Amino acid sequence: MQIEPMHQENAIVFKITGRIDASTSSEFEQIIFKALEEKKPLVLLSCADLEFISSSGLRVLLMAAKRLKSTDRLFGICGLNPSIREVFDVSGFSNLFNMYDSAEDAIRALPASSNP
């Protein structure tokens, strides 16, 4: 697993590569929760190079999304491959998170109030 943060003006975009499984999810959790403290209106996970995610990784996503929701911020996911998309569908996560095809789509979709 590799996580590469890209700080933009009103969003943090994490480019995720590799696998998030039982052995890497706690590291994933630390990185994501640290980023949440930056109070950017959008946290976006760019998952085009994410190969694998199991329930331990999804648990982190769910907790992060709950935290953002409670502070009225957006949590978005983009670029899922078909296998992972299926896992999101089966989990019901596709209906819980904001799903985008690309990072550009996600930033464009931010409410006008969030833009400076």
Place this chain on the structure above:
Amino acid sequence: MLTEKKSFSASSGRILVIDDTLENREVLCRRLEKEGHHPLSAESGTQALEFLKKESFDLILCDMVMPGMTGMEFLKTVKSSPLYREIPILMISVLDEIDAVAHAIEEGAEDYLPKPFNPILLKARIGACLEKKAFRDREKKYLERLHQELSAAAQLQKSILPPSLKDQLLHVDPLLKPASEVGGDFYDYFWLTPKTLAFVIGDVSGKGLTGALFMAVSRTLVKALAPLYKDPSRCLEEVNKILCQNNESMMFVTLLYGILNVETGDITYVNAGHFPPLLSRLDGFFALPSLSQPNPALGVVEEATFQSQQAILSSQEKLILYTDGIPEATNLHQEFFGINRLLQTLNSFKEMPNQIILKEIQEKMESFMEEAPPSDDITVLILERQPLSKSKKLSLTLSQGLSEIPSVLDQVRAFLDSKEVSEKKIYHILLILDELLSNIIFYGYESSKPGPIFIRISNINQFITLLISDQGKAFNPLSKEAPLLVNSLEKREVGGLGIHFVKTFSRSMRYRRNKSFNHVWLLLEKAP
């Protein structure tokens, strides 16, 4: 062992007397009774045949000249019947019929009695016939019992030799043809560890029962001592010492004992008096090198030391061990079968399955031997390492906890790729494994010191089966309820997803607690 229970007596017998003259019958029967026999008389050959159907006789006395069925005709009928032909027949005739009597003896009659009867001659001839019959019966019984004993021994000897081995990484196929019922050749193979296989081929100096006994002792010694010595030469030194003790009959055994690591193909072997093994390479079979100072046979020199040799059996290569019964098989022209004929046969069929190679060797030898009887036992052992992709099963053990999961999943992915499982299903299987393995580590073994988890994956037609076994706390994943998939972030609970995936993505699933083990069994399709 062979024992004669019934004491042998030729003094009296059940005797059938055939004569068309009532007076003759009565005279004969009276005499026979006086001698202690039990006669029964028949007035014709036809009547006698009826009596034969009803009871058994030790001897038949038959008149040569009778109306209807003649004595000769009766004799021929009895001697051509498999049921009665063993009963001795004494022909009764007047002295001027001597040519006819000679003819009767040619046709299988035991002897003849001249008329009128001479009591001393009668007693002597009947006594001789009955004695002969009793000897023959005893011999027949003895041979039957010997045959039974030998086939029981052959059966036992056969049953201690293992059948073909079909392991994921290795196939072993044997051929053993004893020259007689029981033999002095043997082979054996058994696992020393899950990754190392011991293999043995041996040839005892004697044949028959002595050879078979020494063979059983040798085979058992190697099998019993093998697990105690990592170094096969040390093992054979111990076997040799024991075989040398109390070996007054000076029996010995040539033996080749090797250890093969089925994962790496490394072989360490000790050759004590055998032809060197043959190894297949792309351009054909060749013999592994012999030692400059060959090891002695076992059972000869008590203080002998043995030197081991190394070889590598690569994937899909075959190693062939054989006893001298093959190269030294001799045909009627006193020619040896030789190693070259063996190599030729092996090279022409090297791409074939081992069973076919073994059959070809046998056929080649049979046509070479023509009518010559086999002079020695014949044993061939083929060890063949299997290519990984061909194996239908993958067995893995996880014992290092979470950090080991990625490498386990990598191996599983490689296996599934080789089985042409669809990308989507591979994902499902890897997800299921990640979920179940981490569950077992976290909850079953409570993270601290995870015990071993055994994973077996098989490809059966269009299905993949997973069997995951652990010795953690009893936990039935099926008993867990699926999380409520509510569309509200606030209300959605964290957790329960892993088991939900396992249930959703497997076609069927079973759980069993057996003693200290949890077993989870899953079935998935290979596609789409």
